[in-house]
Amino acid sequence: MKLLLVEDDELLGSALAQGLREAGYTLDWARDGEMGWYQLRTGDYDGVILDWMLPKLNGLELLRRRRRTNGLAPVLMLTARDSTTDLVTGLDTGADDYLVKPFEFAELLARVRVLLRHRYAHGSSVIRVADLEVDLARREARRAGKPIELTAREFSLLELLALRANQVVSRIDIWNKLYETNEDGTSNVVDVYISYLRRKIDRGRKPLIVTRRGQGYMLQGTPCVHPSAGAS
């Protein structure tokens, strides 16, 4: 899952970036509105965390531009303004959710998860593919009831495949989602991570990760989503 953070405050921005990365998200951090707009246009993001008051281009204006271009990534607004009119303006302009500063980091994570779930039209935070369970909230995976130990990046990869279960995900898509824009690397690392993931999930069982030569990878199996399962 790749997020764009647009925040000018150095302290809050760096804390959020660290927290979100540690929570397993891939993250680009833009420090002003212009940069944020540039990243949003050029990058492929699953969600945007947008501060309201920004230098150069404020968050509201950025939202307006995004709406004109029919941007899809859901937006969580961060605002220090708590008057109702401000919030209504923000939501009307295209923000999907908002948080008033200061907030609990756990709440921000929860809201980001909800936004991303809506993006992929999943009502629940647990995705089941055959006997594989991917719990997006706890960031845990189980196969046939047995927990699987995964690193943050491995889980991000699994999450991406699970959210698009039974669809081919191209290697460049995977690379874009897993790596920050300014990170170096080759698409070769995608194959490496796929092989790590296969080793942990598919070893000794019916393989779920399928290679489509020249196209990408796919998590294949009967999708079975129980909305109620998210609560457990």
Next chain:
Amino acid sequence: MRPSLRRRLLTLSAAATLVVTGRASASIWLMMRLSLQQALDQTLHAEAEALASRLEEEGRIEFEFEIANADNAAPGRDTLIQIVADDGRSVFSSPKLAGTRQLLELASQDARGAHVLWFNARVPAPRHDLRVVALHAVAASGNESRASAGENACRAWVLVARSLQPLHDTLRRLAGVLALIVMAAGAAALLLGHFVARAGTAPIRALARDLSCVHVQRPELTIACSAVPVELDPIVNTVEQLLERIRLELERQRQLTADVAHDLRTPLAGVRTLLDVCVQRPRENLEYVATIQKAQAALRQLSELVENVLALARLDAAIDQPAWEMVSVPEVVAAAIAMVHPLAIARGVTLRTNYAGTDVARSDRNMLAKILSNLLTNAVEHSPASGSVLVDVEAAADSLRITVEDHGPGIPPALRDRVFERFARGDAARPGDGHHGLGLPIARGLARLLGGDVQLDDTYTGGSRFVVTLPGAVSRPVSLAR
């Protein structure tokens, strides 16, 4: 007792009614008296004429006068008659007048020689007033003319009188009736005035109700202009203007609150997130130390902001008053420079001072230092790297003038009016660089508290120059101050 509009209206209407009806009644009464008197006088005169002509026809004074005579010319029953010969001899007198002096004597002496006299006379027993007409008659004997009557002619005064009592009674009754009418009119005016005043002051009560409905947070007067009487326009207009001022002030306060909220919440959010993220998992000791140091720096900035906000609140509420004392200006300037020194070093900015004339002023040491350090901080922050800031102190008459100038980009003309407003900053997009735009408003507030001011020198083009003017400088050689 406080003045009351209703009481005033009531009193005025009753008084006006009393005056008008009173005067009308008095006129009626006077006219009535005049016409009654005239009627009486005419009757008496006619009766006297009749008697006189009879006297003249009879040709003698001594005639038996029958009161009960049914003759047309006979006077009425109430009429009293007296005939007095010129020699003063009483020829005839009505029985009722028996025992009284001759009426003619009661007439004024000036009237002697007149042909006809009208006068009032008072009879003692029974005591009453009479209206008397005296007619001088000449009873000539035979057919001789009056002029040549000579000694044969007999001259006498025919006096006819009637009691004035009936006239006085009538007038008294009339006066009573009129007084009743006046009082009734007064009472009616009071009653009517009560309702009129009530109805008349109703728009005021309606306005008061409308005003009482004005919400403190949304000060708007919702009255249709057409519904308000023209006379209340001054009040409504004044209230409207007052509400407009309150609206502007509220808007300013709201903006200020939003600004304070933003500037307080952003670093708070930073510290909270920093700590939330930090405790999410176990970390190396070095990481903890770095986090704590970051939090410390943010909290230092935050407490500085809180101090500034509170300082402004204290200025607004006029809580702090200057502690007046003789202050050595170079000492205070040095103290202010010491406060800003670390920042100046960090930014590579040189601070220079220049003294001229005075160095002692009657002021408040801490406030003056705060004014200068705020201006210096502002100057250093806007200076280019390795730039310089000049503090110039000079005395003009008995005032102190301190200028602080930098060689930064200066303040754009569009922002010059707003530079002393709270949270006004160079960049409208509010960069999070620790500038809160409170230093200059605080400096100005403190300078004004000291009886002076801080102003931006528009004429300076080499950066920005702020001028502090303060009263109370004392000229003294620099050497004596040390």
